[in-house]
Amino acid sequence: MADLLRLLLRVAEKAANVARLCRQDAHLFQLLVQEKTGEDKNKKFVQDFKTLADVVIQEMILHDVGVQFPEMSDFIHGEESNKFENGLGESVAVTVCSTEEETAKLLATVLDGDQAAAALLAGAIHQDPATIEATIDGLTVPLKPSELGIWIDPIDATSQYIEGREEALEEGRLFPSGLHCALVLIGVYLRSTGEPVMGVINQPFHNKDPGGSRWRGKHYWGVSCGGINICSESSPSDRSGEQRGLSVVLSSSEKQPVKEALTSVCGPENIMYASGAGYKILCVIQGLADAYILSEGSTYKWDSCAPHALLRALGGGVVDLAVSLQQSESGVQDPSTELTYHLPRADQTGADRWANYGGLVAYRDCSQLRSIMGALRGKL
Structure with missing residues (x-):
């Protein structure tokens, strides 16, 4: 490895x-x-x-x-x-x-x-x-x-x-x-x-x-x-600085009900917008945002696989938004809601076989994920 x-x-x-x-x-x-x-x-x-x-x-x-x-x-x-x-x-x-x-x-x-x-x-x-520096000597998986x-x-x-x-x-x-x-x-x-x-x-x-x-x-x-x-990035608990409110990054085309629901838990000052699914998840990895939410099925396995692995290493992950919203009101996060990358959708053709159809939430902290799910439940 x-x-x-x-x-x-x-x-x-x-x-x-x-x-x-x-x-x-x-x-x-x-x-x-x-x-x-x-x-x-x-x-x-x-x-x-x-x-x-x-x-x-x-x-x-x-x-x-x-x-x-x-x-x-x-x-x-x-x-x-x-x-x-x-x-x-x-x-x-x-x-x-x-x-x-x-x-x-x-x-x-x-x-x-x-x-x-x-x-x-x-x-x-x-x-x-040139050689890329990475502290991986002795990595055994x-x-x-x-x-x-x-x-x-x-x-x-x-x-x-x-x-x-x-x-x-x-x-x-x-x-x-x-x-x-x-x-x-x-x-x-x-x-x-x-x-x-x-x-x-x-x-x-x-x-x-x-x-x-x-x-x-x-x-x-x-x-x-x-x-x-x-x-290669530090985990959230290792980061210094003042605590702030929950912050999220979205696509500018995100649905208005999603924006309104998130404003109630983040405040308008903590809702940001950026281009590129990979970059938005990288912002979560870097701690520039606490989560990235997308309600549309417009990303694909190639967009999310690499940054998903980094988030997992930091204690976070990327979940299927639609499946997660179907969970009970308890908000207990089921690992089965995490995106997977091995099976195409049999009912689709071409690139759509590999779409993340239920939308997604990329997160670093499970408690913040529960807050986001609580805000979005019943809004989509």
Whole structure:
């Protein structure tokens, strides 16, 4: 498991390098954006874009993990189809080849013969990043790779990535939108139960170097299995500072009855809004908000798997909102309400098979979860 975590941290950083490269090179970025259609489209959005960066990152992670852990290859899933259409209307299956030259040749067919752009992208795909620091020596978890599956969201909050608005982040403050909301998410789950057991989050656009020209990222990770709970972030009880009222982060499109119900327990000053499901859950992990509530079924397994593992390591979790609201008035939290990641919905097709249909609540503290459920019960 320590080897797997090291690998995921490394490939997530490679992914971040690809994401940064595609934003830094204006010519390359203009070639990359394509709108999703049909079953791949998130019905919440009028436009649901994917970029070649998304597809390349997903295929790169699948390739690199498959090389080191071939027994996992058939259980690595992602948000994106690897089909991309070039300017000639030809559909090209994007894959990562064994050599940089072969990958560049394939990418050139997607990029309408642009050899320079293809070589630039292939170089980032095949270049190993600097070592990622993580205190994981001696990590022993009684699991085998053959028992695990992986969910990848190559660039969560793609719309923010495409828009590219830059914000200077301040420690301890939630910023509702911007490039920092775009995250690389890699979650590991148990095939038998669907429990999330490991998560890696990379934030490619965390801050700029002192010269102000290049972005630097930040990574987060967590492992939760049995009695083992380790996270790169501190748990709520370890945090210093004054106590404040219960705070929540929502989507700006959240239903009005939900906003009103939460205002009664949080106060209007403690209701915040942000872009990207992954970023909103990261805000809960970091303690910038106590919970993230979504009443719609517009997130997917690839959005929640990685950050769910980190929250579990911190003593929290992510529950199915609809199922939780069906519980008794006692408010006793049943572990069966936690989201799982191994079974598709048989009554759906395409991406909808993997939607978190009941909505969700991401939380760090069970008592706060009970307060939220109490406020929402009977309102939906």
